[in-house]
Amino acid sequence: MTKKHTDIKSNKIWSYTFIIGFLSLVVLLNRAMIRIDPIGKSILFNKNDFEKIKLTHPEAIYDKVFYGNSVVISAYIEENSRSGYINMGMDYATIEDLSKILEKQMITIGNDLVIGINYLTFLDTFDTNPTYPWHRKVYEPYLYFHRDKAHKFLTDGINNLLNGEKFINKKYSNLGRSVYRGVLPDEELDKKIERYIELYWDKGIEYYKNNFMALEKIIDFCDINNINLRFIIFPWNDYIEKPQNVINVEKRAKEILDNNDIKYIDLSNEYTREFFHDLGHLNYEYGAVEFTKEIDKWLIQE
């Protein structure tokens, strides 16, 4: 065998070794990262609402869950409640999000699931927090998905060193979610209404299609897994009359629930202006306290 042949052979062996080794390393490291989830679990990185819930509720099975968007965070005070439901309210959460959470087995629900709904929980084009882990596509490596957090961590760390400080000088140990305090004055509410008309209140029922489909999926999931499923239609501020599209969305949701024999309570007209911070969020000092007291009765009785 000539030297040229030997070189070709050793090149070939090196190439095979490199490719197999590299791909194995990438796949294994990525699998390990997904399993350990260091960025999601460590308080060195900024947390989204889902990660905060997971850290404050590390139990494997969530026996009783009260799911919804930010109106749930601000309305249901878990610590005051006697019903024992976990407040799983998350900023910008929709029904589709819950469907994905259940589909990807990101939480395990034991017996009860209560979902707080308003028209925004059904809006397909509603903004979302892109860092929620169910948004990670199958082909996205863990570090790529968390690139913004990882980048900020490293950038801040090196900048700290350059400023003569420790690499890590900030921890995201506050795991509380945003709540809404006080009552907004008329002018600010009017501004919000203007913005909502533009953003949300001119959307026809076709903008809610995917979330209605997700609702049916969740109903099936709970049926198969013997989970008691109930809904709460959330309070609407009587400062302004409900727009027609909000009425249509609630009507369609009720139809689906009635057709599937699912229990729900409609609180949309039960609270007056002083209970609210803005149009949908109850204020934490007064509205949320009253809401928790009242809803507890229903949650426990049923």
Add this chain to the structure above:
Amino acid sequence: MWFLEIDQLLIITALVLFIGILRAIGEKLKVNIPINFILPVIQLGILFFISRRLAIFYILYIFITYILAIILFKATKFREILFLIFCLLASSPFIISRFVNLGIIFNTSFIIIGIAYVIFKVIDIYYHIYYSGDLINLLVYINYILFLPVFTSGPIHRYREFEKTLRNPILFNINTLSNGIQRLIRGLFKKLVVVEVLLIFFNHLQTIKLSWYISLSIITLSYMVLYFDLSGYSDIAIALGSFAGIMVPENFKKPWSAPSMTQFWRNWHVTLSDFIREHIYIVVAKKRLNKIQAGIIGFFTMIIMSLWHGFNILYIFAGIYLGIILFLENTFSLTSLNKKTTNKFYYTFRCLLTNLLFGINTLVFTLPKDKVLAVIQGLFKI
């Protein structure tokens, strides 16, 4: 930048690997697989996936520019005028897009990502037809324009090179794959790690009071950021090109070892400076020129190159600045320096000086206008 979006990087990688594997199968089974047809069809599909308006724009652009190519090929009269007009017409979407810098906005529903590089290819085709008298095969033309690994940011293939590599593609085997992956990792590492880390230091330095050594450090880092960013991108494009069997030309060849700006441009963004030299310099300078004439042409070459980067006052100044350097080098016979016969220290000094002068120019790309001036003024503060 498509390669920083995982969806697009994966799709383009899948495409080039698929083409590479098809070539290998064809080679093994001695079957003629119509890759030159398959490749542009899939590439158009990818453009549609990225943006429908982008794909439609390029279908129209290819169609129109190819018709112009046929007209140029068939023309027997006014060839020179037609050639110039067609070059301008092919560049018009790019020129119009640059009017934004002048505050003139044309409302259009098209997306024209990549046009800054595509116009070079079309102009090269028109040069080829004009000077050689040959018409380009439509399929080769489409392949040339649409080749995705170099679509948004080069390197710039010249038609002859592309046609040659399309005819005699690199064989796809385990070594090509291994080398390509290594190059891909290197490119991604440069862009995602090295550039990002350098930027932290670069931004930090801007918060410090300027003096000559801080300004010098900012210039050095600015140069490095631009080098790693552009060469990282080229590495990715070269790697992906090799998977599909297409040899993509090198764009960066140790620019820091150039002792003059003339030589520097043969090592930095090589395909761009080669293109300018070949298409503007050589064509304009038909006969032997004296030093002053060569310097003037060098000057305008730099102006055009700067305007290609952007239509604003800062780029014009950068073009004038680089043009003056080239003019002076030509006039005073400083364009080349023989490493073997030159004193080592003087040679090193010239390399450092050339790179410093170019480093000042890189500030235009990495800093806002007011900061560029401040950093340059900082060079004169103790």
